[in-house]
Amino acid sequence: MSSTRIAVRAGALTAALAAFLCTTATAVSVASAESPSARPAAVQADVPAGVTAGVAVFDRQTGTFTEQLNTATQFRSASVVKLLIALDVLWNRSPDALPAADRGRIDTMLRGSDDTAASTFWSNNGSGAIVDRMVTRLGLTDTARPPSTHPGYWGYTALSARDTVKIYRHLLDSAPAATRDYILGDLRQSTRCATDGYDQHFGIAGSFNRPWAVKQGWSGFSSGGCTAPTATTAKAAGAAESAGEPAGTDARTPAGADAVDLSRPALHTTGVVGAGDRSIVAVFTLHPGGTPYGKAYTDIGRLTRSLDVPGASRPAGTWVGTWGSGVRVRTQATTTSGAITTLPAGVEVLVGCQKRGQQVSQPPYVNDWWAQLPQYGGYMTNIYLSVPENQVPGVPVC
Template sequence: MMATVVCSLLLAGAGLSPASAAPARPDGTSPVILGSTAQVPPGVTAGVAVFDRQTGAFTEQVNPGMQFRSASVVKLLMALDFLWNRGPDYIVPAADRTRLDAMLRSSSDTAADHYWDALGRNAMVARMVARLGLVDTVPPPAGHEGMWGYTAMSARDTVTTYRYILDKAPAPVRDLIMDNLRQSTRCASDSFDQHFGIASAFGRPWAVKQGWSGRYAQGTCSPTPAGAAAPASDPGPGALAAAAVDLTRPALHTTGTVGSGDRSIVAVLTLHPDGTTYGKAYTDIGRLTRSLNVPGSVAVSGKWYGTWSSDVNVRREPAIGDNNVLTRLPAGVEVLVGCQKKGQLVSVPPYSNDWWAYLPQYGGYMSNIYISHPDNQLPDVPLCGS
């Protein structure tokens, strides 16, 4: 009874009825909506679908058919279209292999620009809609045909795309795409920190193709001059008026597979209020993703904390030094603290702190002085090595 009540409330809040939320799919399957655990943060618009490949059922659906501008998620369709008729051996020229690797691992926009034009732009989208049986995917709106990131997709169409890759695509195609997604780089080709959502919520194994569109202050993840602003992936919407598919609010999407054998397919597409910082969007999509029922997922060990300041260094060791910086945190992101230890004293007047937090998902340490907690030593975090 409780699951039915929770599900009904979520569907009502999303503007859906139980019957309309689970339409029959083109492949004949009927998605099953269970009592959702999804916790959508205030102000966030979300489309969510989690599909358990072991049981053949959806474990989560929130606005599954809602269209979002896909941002870089459309790169999955570009890769599939390019590989569609490569012959029995699926031989890929070296130059294209380099481009595909960069587009799928580090979300190279330069590679996407190349394939968008080479594959016929809207014609590519139309082909993939027909081939995969997509029901919510449409090309960019009139006047924006060159903007591949404005291709509209839904959470359920994203799941359908991954189901094709995993279960129907020829092995060389499946392996090329999935092997690259398993090697997703933390820093995208434009230095955007793309290990949010799935990549921060769950321990490996996972494979991800992320998407972002719009400008987020302090979204960079590699060492950059203090105060540097993050670039926008996909041409930003600027002053465009809202269309049937929202082209204005900042978008942040996490999609991929989680668990051994790619057990669960996860698609979380989100829009955030205008002016949202990357740290806030990162935190919100992380909390939403962690709230989901994802069969086969590996829980990460540690405690989540908010941070303050910008360009905070993550270091190899708990000490200040020019040669031990691994990366810099985007301003205000929530971080997972695995353990803590004493190290070099850090002073930010009027405060001083010699405790350092180990961040397992970054593989390094940050000073506790930048963690949003009043105590120098975090009371609920173990000592490193204990």
Template structure:
């Protein structure tokens, strides 16, 4: 760090130990409680996590993964890691709920209420919609019908005692690929287009206020279409202008009374899944199912899954331009402009890694002992965060260009 003096209004951030002394002051409206942060930039890929033999996948330490990437152009898998391992599906099973309902119906003729439910379930992972279809059309019998219809080999209804919890349906990465292939290659065109258009329109904030644009949505530029899944009690998951959803369990999952279900599927460790298609013409189908250590924060699981997905060989996928950096603090605001005001777009999951596209000077922000007027533009969020919350010791990030086209 240079010893060159700086103007008093842009004092360089001090040593990490100052953070502890100043924690009581970190209560500005644009952030929540602050946490110590690293003084190094996040690695471009999965850091020092090793690649697994036979695949380019770099699985972070403490993560259990089942992976399958299928290239529809060549008809071959480019990645397979534990492709037949079963995980509780969380919201991935919503694909099966939609296919079951649309099996003998045209999207053009279904009631308006069902169009609204399906739209919310597929775009925003709405649990109330899933509850409706599960309760109305047979619950576990839906899974049985889809296993037969799609030729699934690893998918199993929820275990005894959990029949009411659709998120405990067991699925594998290879069965997830089969599900997408069925949607793209076997369903009538109106059904295919209805489902895929909604997955292409995935909202960043899910209906339960979790940021669901992890994995595929973070690792690749559009075009992509995604159906994500999460299950378990993360420390925090943050999205939207409303703040933090804390201690939430997705997919109506109860606190499991046992570590595994009858089929050996883990029901307790936090699950985070990213599935969908990547590239023009839905060239690649990607399924990455993961479990994380108990107590893992949502921001860490989010970051680990994005890093893992970025390490994969996905034909047709294009990595977004920018530099990946860690962040610190909780409820860190992403704003439309590089200034504090009535311009909040969303809030970051605590400690999440973000892609910085460029940076510019804006309003001077003071979070004692830090003061900075540089702001980082996050292209995947379409807004700015003060550089104070980017994990780097300098006010201005050394390897990020100036913004020229942003407001």
């Protein structure tokens, strides 16, 4: 530890920040990421405290599920319903036959989770009738159009983990090759920053190396914390992802066994993983009211990493918690280098290695160590890592 850091710890550390570091120290996963061969044969989903989850992992090679938890539970779909919207547009139509404008809308809807594109298709193609058609076509059992109280809110479509597996199985095994390749091609090009300014590379995208293809969903958060030169301006604070879905809504479907929670923050990760798209993964989660996006992002990441996903390759590194908001990931270990993006506040990141770079001051801290983040292709200053030293214990030097 540097003499500067010793002086800081001895006198200048505020009580509030000391309490924060004390509580977040347990969130620092200082154990290296597991190699696939080290994982036990049977792994049960590790659901973080306070989180409600529906999970299904289907191994296409063996035709069996390796994970099943609350698979029939209905969740509001948020943007996962965009899979059904796209399939409906392409039903009995080749992607090449679509007008250029519609192809552009599907591309931005699936890659950047664009809401305006989804709303255009929703309005033009019958709204809830889209869901009704796809339920019949795919034999879905837990999927339903938005409640009658919110007919225009496509993000309120009810969806389950097992029905999501059916959707991907249709896409992979039954859909025309042109449709399969087109939709999966877009999902493989999922952008880190969605068009509404949310970082959408959580869950599957953050837990496994490529190849993967993902369609994510989020709803009920105030800030996604992701900015990049290509990202559009985020919606106003408090806006939900799905068009027409008011922030902070307490709306629910009528009470009953099949009631869908429309109030708690939702974060979902779905897609295919591994060579030959071996595994289909669907993870739906609800979080306590007021949960920050970075906390939910971290929790769904931990849950997804706990799953038995055949064919998945896991990135090497050490998971470490962060603090602060607006923390930038840069191309080099300097504050003058280009900013790649910003991190969701308080999110956990994978650190590959660390090296000395420009000295950064964030009173009461001073630090010249920088962490290399392989999933972002850049560096962040170690000042914003939730560790008690200038360096992260156990992480190699670059």
